[in-house]
Amino acid sequence: MTAQQITYLVFGIVLLVALVFDLGLLSKKNKVISIRQALFQTFFWILLALAFFVFIWKEDGEVLAFQYLSGYLMEWSLSIDNIFVFILIFSSFSIKEKYYGQVLLIGILMAIIFRVIFITVGVALVEKFEWVLYIFGAFLVYTGIKMFSSKEEHEFDPQKSRVYRFLNRFLPLVPHDGNGKYIIRIRHKPAYTTLFVVVVMLAMTDIVFAFDSIPAVMGITRNKMVIYTSNIFAVLGLRSMFFLLRGAVNKFGHLQQGIAIVLVFIGLKMLAEIFHFTVPIYASMMVIVVCIGGSIAYSIYEAAKNADKNELPGK
Numbered sequence: 001m002t003a004q005q006i007t008y009l010v011f012g013i014v015l016l017v018a019l020v021f022d023l024g025l026l027s028k029k030n031k032v033i034s035i036r037q038a039l040f041q042t043f044f045w046i047l048l049a050l051a052f053f054v055f056i057w058k059e060d061g062e063v064l065a066f067q068y069l070s071g072y073l074m075e076w077s078l079s080i081d082n083i084f085v086f087i088l089i090f091s092s093f094s095i096k097e098k099y100y101g102q103v104l105l106i107g108i109l110m111a112i113i114f115r116v117i118f119i120t121v122g123v124a125l126v127e128k129f130e131w132v133l134y135i136f137g138a139f140l141v142y143t144g145i146k147m148f149s150s151k152e153e154h155e156f157d158p159q160k161s162r163v164y165r166f167l168n169r170f171l172p173l174v175p176h177d178g179n180g181k182y183i184i185r186i187r188h189k190p191a192y193t194t195l196f197v198v199v200v201m202l203a204m205t206d207i208v209f210a211f212d213s214i215p216a217v218m219g220i221t222r223n224k225m226v227i228y229t230s231n232i233f234a235v236l237g238l239r240s241m242f243f244l245l246r247g248a249v250n251k252f253g254h255l256q257q258g259i260a261i262v263l264v265f266i267g268l269k270m271l272a273e274i275f276h277f278t279v280p281i282y283a284s285m286m287v288i289v290v291c292i293g294g295s296i297a298y299s300i301y302e303a304a305k306n307a308d309k310n311e312l313p314g315k
């Protein structure tokens with residue numbers, strides 16, 4: 001077996017064990033996840049992802065290892081942005097907290113399937129038509145510039161979205177959760193609950209985010225193993241991150257700008273290859289860490305400063 005085949009095998013085994021442990025044993029039906037449990041599970045996924053980074057370094061070398069780590073950090077930061085949309089969806093449809101875990105579980109497993117399909121198609125396209133990579137680069141620059149000043153996530157109304165209007169037009173929907181069921185029967189005919197609607201919307205939301213995230217990671221590396229593993233590890237941590245961050249939406253107000261700068265940087269990096277100019281992977285990782293870490297730190301600082309102002313007498 002080659003080094004990368006061994007890496008694939010180990011990743012598959014680790015993924016299976018982790019899914020049984022985290023999404024199985026720790027995801028009892030109708031169980032409310034506490035902040036402490038969410039923190040434990042978040043650390044679990046992050047440590048697992050970092051352990052896999054060490055394994056890749058040992059088996060495949062430091063270049064692929066740092067490509068994986070850069071891709072993971074990029075996908076992880078985009079996942080945080082994704083979570084805030086998830087929170088809006090759950091809130092809009094008044095989903096009970098005890099159903100959060102099971103709905104997220106299905107949504108995340110669907111997201112993994114879609115990511116694998118999109119990555120496979122994207123890599124195949126680039127391998128056959130290399131110029132597609134430059135289209136991805138231009139798309140990332142456009143998306144990053146638009147995202148930097150956009151406020152549409154805060155204006156997003158799930159019940160006015162195209163996905164919901166489509167479901168409402170073609171399916172018989174009921175305005176309740178069916179006591180934890182996705183499909184119920186009314187007069188011997190199927191009707192679809194708010195849980196079903198939310199699962200579909202979570203999956204579609206991740207598809208939209210994949211249009212940014214997959215070109216972004218392909219701007220860091222063309223190695224399929226690195227693209228698959230960094231994406232899947234980031235997506236697997238979504239559920240625990242949701243429970244950890246759902247009470248802190250307003251504390252990451254500048255994260256979007258940090259992600260936007262990274263997307264523009266990666267897009268320009270891809271376009272620079274037209275002129276045979278390459279950016280070292282270490283420089284790419286440094287830009288990602290500084291932009292994402294800096295935007296998170298500044299967001300927390302601003303949130304704390306605004307909280308202090310609101311606590312002053314007369315406010």
